[in-house]
Amino acid sequence: MTDLFDTDNVIARANALGDSGQTDQAIDLVRSAIEKQPKEGKLWHMLGILHRIEQDSAAALVALEKALEFQPNNPTLHHALARVTMEAGLPAVEKYDEARRYAPNDGSIILGRSAAQMAAGHYDRAIADMELILRGNPLWLEGHELLSEARWTAGDKDALICSFVDALKTHPKNGALWAKCLDALFKADRFSEASHMVEEARAILGDSRGLIMYDAICASELGEVEKADQLFDALAPITEIALAVRHVRHLLRTGRLDSAARLGESFINDPDANQIWPYISLAWRATGDSRWKWLDDQHGLVQTYDLADQIDVAELARCLRSIHVAKADMVGQSVRGGTQTDGPLFSRIDPEIRDLRSVIQSTVRKHVADLPPVDPTHPVLKYRSDSIGFSGSWSVRLKGEGFHASHVHPMGWFSSAFYADVPDEADMGAPPSGWLALGAPPPELNLDLSAVRNVEPMRGRLVIFPSIMWHGTEPFDDGERLSVAFDVAKPAGTA
Numbered sequence: 001m002t003d004l005f006d007t008d009n010v011i012a013r014a015n016a017l018g019d020s021g022q023t024d025q026a027i028d029l030v031r032s033a034i035e036k037q038p039k040e041g042k043l044w045h046m047l048g049i050l051h052r053i054e055q056d057s058a059a060a061l062v063a064l065e066k067a068l069e070f071q072p073n074n075p076t077l078h079h080a081l082a083r084v085t086m087e088a089g090l091p092a093v094e095k096y097d098e099a100r101r102y103a104p105n106d107g108s109i110i111l112g113r114s115a116a117q118m119a120a121g122h123y124d125r126a127i128a129d130m131e132l133i134l135r136g137n138p139l140w141l142e143g144h145e146l147l148s149e150a151r152w153t154a155g156d157k158d159a160l161i162c163s164f165v166d167a168l169k170t171h172p173k174n175g176a177l178w179a180k181c182l183d184a185l186f187k188a189d190r191f192s193e194a195s196h197m198v199e200e201a202r203a204i205l206g207d208s209r210g211l212i213m214y215d216a217i218c219a220s221e222l223g224e225v226e227k228a229d230q231l232f233d234a235l236a237p238i239t240e241i242a243l244a245v246r247h248v249r250h251l252l253r254t255g256r257l258d259s260a261a262r263l264g265e266s267f268i269n270d271p272d273a274n275q276i277w278p279y280i281s282l283a284w285r286a287t288g289d290s291r292w293k294w295l296d297d298q299h300g301l302v303q304t305y306d307l308a309d310q311i312d313v314a315e316l317a318r319c320l321r322s323i324h325v326a327k328a329d330m331v332g333q334s335v336r337g338g339t340q341t342d343g344p345l346f347s348r349i350d351p352e353i354r355d356l357r358s359v360i361q362s363t364v365r366k367h368v369a370d371l372p373p374v375d376p377t378h379p380v381l382k383y384r385s386d387s388i389g390f391s392g393s394w395s396v397r398l399k400g401e402g403f404h405a406s407h408v409h410p411m412g413w414f415s416s417a418f419y420a421d422v423p424d425e426a427d428m429g430a431p432p433s434g435w436l437a438l439g440a441p442p443p444e445l446n447l448d449l450s451a452v453r454n455v456e457p458m459r460g461r462l463v464i465f466p467s468i469m470w471h472g473t474e475p476f477d478d479g480e481r482l483s484v485a486f487d488v489a490k491p492a493g494t495a
Contacts, residue, residue, distance in 0.1 A: 011046050021387050021492025026050050041070030055347045057088035075102035079109050089348035092116040111146050121325035123154035138167035141180050148184045155327040172204050182214050187332035191221040220250040241270045248279045253445045257287045274410035277379050277468045282441050300371050301466055308460025310359045317420040317482055319352040324397045337402030345393040364388045367464050380466045385491035393486035400478035406442045412467030412487030419457045423479025434476030
């Protein structure tokens, strides 16, 4: 008979519970096993992992420190402790140095150390260290990506692809390096540069489906309609949903709305269909198809909650300002004219953020309970759960004339904005300056559609809306607009 408290058995059962969203039960199971085997480092390690999943960094740190007492030479444990220390909002560079002592060639530890340096505001040190490592290992793709992003966030946007270009001088036939360089340009919407780079790559590597994809997207985004049409035709049949999204964008911006709708609808059963639902919504609205209301405009999908009486908003704002250390926006994100924090905000141990997380979690639970009935054909309403977790959380600080470009979060279930501070009325400008705009398409799609709802930002106000719903903000005149945003994770065990 299998020993229920055999360490490997306990860990396997705990992993299964965690995968099914029953993390609380997994924690209870591991704690019970620890009572019988208090010196088993693997159990303490598992407990730390489970607390990290719950974004309880304080408890995770205690468990991981305990695990190291029994497994002091375990490199994976040292890395886990460093990562959780950084996520908790504590200085973590020394922890990463210790982890690297046990695993000097582990790229993920090196990347984590650079992230810890940036979290402390030391962008110059992180960039210099990454440059040094890449000179010795120019084919380290993840290193190039982090360096590219770090330079951008530090304000050196002209250096976005410098490390890629340097590496390609000595490794011109490395297709993966070309692809990552093009991806970096795409993140920054630098399609003219990307188009020239596609031609350079084609001259060296020859033609390929991958390069045709990049070329088609560039042509579409640059308004080269005939060229884009020919390239998308050459790629048919399109089976990759990411490419289908790009083709739908092309069809929308060129006025072929019915074709855009048909193509989008053909992917609604794809596991990653949330990438394309936002575009289907636009196609339906633009053609007068009332199904867009079923998708985006059912009562209860969007709600506002005023929480100022439950949260010390002034103290929260003070805390948030202290962690905005970046000098510029993050490449590939929606912020324009401001900064965004990196890492999971709700994993921090600051009491102000822990209090906010608790209030938000209970508010989201109420939001879910008040949703319309379950609809298995609806990309949002097909889910229902009392267990509320977060797949992402961050803060945004916008300055005068700053705004969010209209975007979506296809990996989330519900998304949000909580306002910790907003400009005074005189600084904000005439309404809807600074307001949240829901349902407005990105301007580059050339669609004559306005927002379906505008929400006034107010201190202590929380707005919850489907993650697949277009959302952005209007620019405001002056002052500071300080917010917290998060994505509610889809219930565990769902596609």
